[in-house]
């Protein structure tokens with residue numbers, strides 16, 4: 001064998017490892033367009049990109065995602081890190097690190113580390129990048145896979161606990177999916193309450209007791225979860241378990257008054273935004289940190305791995321990781337599955353949006369009766385590619401204008417009772433306080449001026 005062919009043979013012995021793949025042209029161009037669309041649409045809602053490390057302390061994921069979750073207990077790529085290079089100490093393993101299996105924990109870590117609770121309004125961040133889980137590979141399920149995710153965090157301002165924030169996050173997600181041409185989807189929503197004896201904890205105790213009664217009808221995985229994570233039994237796709245699971249008690253019947261109200265408000269807010277959804281009492285999600293709102297999007301044509309996005313509210317997570325009292329909500333889209341289901345042609349005409357160029361408008365609304373109109377105006381402006389801030393709560397005009405200014409908005413669109421009745425809105429340029437009255441159809445033009 002010549003030296004050349006021996007070398008070639010050696011080169012060919014290397015292959016991408018199981019569950020990991022290359023994304024080649026022309027498919028990579030489609031990936032770029034999908035990711036670029038996310039950047040553009042998310043910017044219209046005022047989200048900025050955060051670039052996160054690929055690995056973190058294992059403890060960060062163990063604490064946030066949960067010790068007993070599949071992700072932490074069996075799917076993480078974990079390794080020991082030696083002492084710092086250059087240190088004279090002999091290398092004794094010092095800390096356990098893991099490739100990130102998801103990014104919410106890292107976003108929260110960064111939020112705390114950079115004191116982002118000092119920022120005005122809600123902190124809105126998105127990320128794009130690879131995640132790593134040692135799962136059984138199949139079509140649509142990989143060991144290195146990609147996510148596009150977004151998170152809203154706030155310690156008090158911005159009324160982040162309001163279900164209006166949940167609904168706006170979901171609206172943004174649906175706007176993005178529509179932008180990339182994915183419309184054959186189903187949005188599933190649920191509330192898993194909060195961790196208190198009169199709410200989820202009470203439900204979990206009841207669920208565990210019921211599951212013990214029907215233990216022999218369940219498979220090994222579910223039997224194990226009765227002790228560790230009984231909610232996850234509801235997630236089971238095993239055909240032989242479905243009949244048994246269908247008879248279990250529903251969490252909706254065990255929510256406390258506040259969580260019940262929050263869930264009702266979420267549904268009302270989704271309806272207000274024209275977003276169709278299905279309630280799914282079995283949607284509990286695989287990560288421990290969720291509370292109240294959980295949601296998932298499934299897409300047609302993806303076979304068994306048909307979930308393209310999952311998300312929910314995680315009001316206790318920042319405190320759990322040592323930060324200040326902060327509430328949060330977010331989602332993660334599986335880019336691999338999204339790309340599998342979008343049509344290349346649908347993206348070609350995708351318009352360019354200008355949202356990166358600063359906050360165009362702050363919609364200052366007053367009185368609950370004005371809110372539906374404010375939602376509609378924000379939708380229209382964002383669809384035109386403009387970055388818009390729609391506060392979850394109303395305030396006196398002076399206070400709203402002050403916040404609009406602080407956030408760097410070019411215009412405030414004022415939506416009060418009179419404006420709703422007359423269908424004419426005051427558009428105020430914040431730099432020089434010049435204002436004019438415009439009709440709804442002229443708002444985009446009025447707010448587009450720099």
Ligand code: AMP
Pocket residue numbers: 102133135140141142143145146147286307308309310311332333334335336337
């Ligand atoms: P999760 O972080 O588990 O809530 O997942 C959010 C989304 O990421 C899912 O709906 C999937 O679309 C995607 N996803 C999760 N795990 C994988 C995987 N192993 N391979 C491909 N996509 C995944």
